[in-house]
Amino acid sequence: MSTVRAARIRRPRRLAAEATALVVAALVAFPLYWMVLSAVKPAGEVQSDEPRPWTLHPTLDSFRRVFEQQDFGRYFLNSLLVAGVVVVASALIAFLAATAVTRFRFRFRTSLLVMFLVAQMVPIEALTIPLFFLMRDVGALNSLVSLMLPHLAFSLPFAVWMLRGFVKAVPESLEEQAFIDGASRTRFLWQILFPLVFPGLVATSVFSFISTWNDFLFAKSFLISATENSTLPMALLVFFDTETPDWGGVMAASTVMTVPVLVFFVAVQRRLVSGLGGAVKD
Structure with missing residues (x-):
């Protein structure tokens, strides 16, 4: 009862x-x-x-106006290239960095982790002007590199902190057993540790992809002025008019921008669920 x-x-x-x-x-x-x-x-x-x-x-007239833009295809490919490079580079660098701060003992290790966290708290708007001068000094203005580098820098703190938990969850006894069996550190890193933390890499990749794909601040305001290097959010400006904005075109372009994000999310959803749950399988 x-x-x-x-x-x-x-x-x-x-x-x-x-x-x-x-x-x-x-x-x-x-x-x-x-x-x-x-x-x-x-x-x-x-x-x-x-x-x-x-x-x-x-x-479908609004979609027709979107796809009839002369540079729409170039915008799409530029966004895809920038987001792809940031996702892959941030995942690899964050994986190596998280492994280093978790497995190795060195001076200022805690300070370095705190710096990662503090960097994540700094508003992006406060860094736009310094970034402009930095990109100008290195000769990267009006190039896709000027979009890749800032987004890579902003994605890494979150990725390192998140992957640190995954790396720490892998028992050190597994690493010792791999060394006893004759595995080198490089082999353990890529053939054993990397597959175990892969769900975390997927979760951080979703964050990196969405933040980079939807970027408008850097692409418009400071770093990109050349049309051939513009990204997909710039396509929205074509439909804005001071008197009569084409809201149908804006919504159609926004819908087209959302599709790659949904496709990417559906493709990695299984890994994403286990990644957000912090699951690590032995």
Whole structure:
């Protein structure tokens, strides 16, 4: 009887938790729904004084205007290149750095970890002007390198801190056993340790990809002025006008920008769940 009674008590709580989760999910998903809806609405409905959460006359005219941009393909490839380089480079560097600060004992190790954390707290806006002068001095202005380097620097502190927990969770006895079996440090690093912390690498890669893919501040304000080196967020500016902005085009371009993020997320979702959970399999 006690078990049945406990189940009856837990059931309303479970239903309340599930209902709350559905409400939160709906609130989070509604902006995405409105973005896609506005992208397929006719221009008259988008600019109507009485917006409605549906349309009876969907159209792809907004998407047509987006893809008819002369430099849209170049913007897309530039964004893909920048995001890909940042994701791969940050994952590899963070993996090596997290291994170093976890497995090796050296002076100022704690100070170095604190510096990583402090660097993550600095607002990006406060660093834009110093970054401009830095990129100018190294001759990287108006190039994709001027976007790769800042995003790589901003992605590394979070990645190192997160991967440090994964590396620390791998028992040192496993490393000692590998050395006894004749494995070198390099072989242990890439053939044993790397697969074990791979879920964490996936989680940090999602963060790096999203922050780099959606960047607008660096691409527009300071580092990029040449059209051939612009990235996909710059495509949104084409649809802004001081008098009559093309909101359908803005929403269509935003929808196109969201698709690669969703594809990347779906491709790594299984690894991402275990990565965020901190799971490390022996």
